[in-house]
Amino acid sequence: MNAPLILMLIWFGVASIGAMLPTKDHHWKLAYWLIGTGIPLWIWFVMENGIGFGLLVLLGAASVLRWPLRYLGRWVLRVTGLRRDDA
Template identity: 55%
Template sequence: MMSLVAALIWLVVANVTGMLPSKDYHWRNAYRLIAVGLPLLVWLIYENGPWWGLVFAVAAGSVLRWPLRYLWRWVRARVGA
């Protein structure tokens, strides 16, 4: 239960952070959110199961969509697609 509360707090903080102005286009904040969000995702899956983990991963992906796009481009360039 505590992992669900922590995940919801993370989502609120991520959305509020996205609304604030930033000089580096939020990249520094995105790195921090990822560093906190990945262990939180593991904790959420461990306590509540993979479905809640999937819900959180989708919600986090909607907040961190630009880092995911750059990661996808980087992976495609490395694979050679």
């Protein structure tokens, strides 16, 4: 196993354990940390293992960080004018 794979597995382990812990901020601090460390780690993983395996890891990371991605999608739609917040 190469170093990026081991670090990605540790990243997923931290995300899983962190999700089980109760927090007052609904895990947003952990989500920011996971995003900040996950993006460079994912880029390194893709450079070492290829885009095919990188897409699988990206899907796994997206399932872990699904709520921040939903909020990002809503924000993009609101900013671009494709969705209004009237309803």
